[in-house]
Amino acid sequence: MEILSFEFEKMDYLMLIILVVLAVAFFWTFTHQANLTGLIVSEPQGPYAALEIDDGINDMQTYNVPIYSKDSAFDVLKRMGTVEYEIFADGAVIKKMNGIGNDKDHYWTCFINDKLPELGCDYYYPNDGDIITFRYLSVEELSKYF
Numbered sequence: 001m002e003i004l005s006f007e008f009e010k011m012d013y014l015m016l017i018i019l020v021v022l023a024v025a026f027f028w029t030f031t032h033q034a035n036l037t038g039l040i041v042s043e044p045q046g047p048y049a050a051l052e053i054d055d056g057i058n059d060m061q062t063y064n065v066p067i068y069s070k071d072s073a074f075d076v077l078k079r080m081g082t083v084e085y086e087i088f089a090d091g092a093v094i095k096k097m098n099g100i101g102n103d104k105d106h107y108w109t110c111f112i113n114d115k116l117p118e119l120g121c122d123y124y125y126p127n128d129g130d131i132i133t134f135r136y137l138s139v140e141e142l143s144k145y146f
Contacts, residue, residue, distance in 0.1 A: 091120030
């Protein structure tokens with residue numbers, strides 16, 4: 001009889017652990033929001049920037065992206081788009097983004113809050129609320145900004 005009593009006590013502890021885990025999961029589920037895929041995500045926190053990618057052909061893509069510590073505008077772009085680039089002594093040069101590449105008359109250009117930054121996009125560290133825009137511009141269009 002003693003062995004049966006021991007097994008019953010182990011079951012009690014197991015049921016208690018399962019009950020606590022379910023209660024914590026239930027509480028956590030209702031204190032966080034669910035996204036459209038059904039996965040549970042926490043409330044947005046921290047600084048965010050708007051990232052716009054304008055290739056001049058398709059509709060502009062706009063994302064609300066978090067800014068992590070030491071993120072440059074270029075780091076934000078690399079998380080959200082498919083980017084081919086080269087690094088030079090004075091900064092990164094985008095060669096191709098989302099399948100659209102530079103040619104002799106068109107280049108990808110970075111704007112911060114609708115202005116050309118004083119430094120390259122890999123040296124600009126965005127602030128909360130900044131609008132980071134990458135536009136595919138002709139040399140003629142780009143000359144209007146200088």
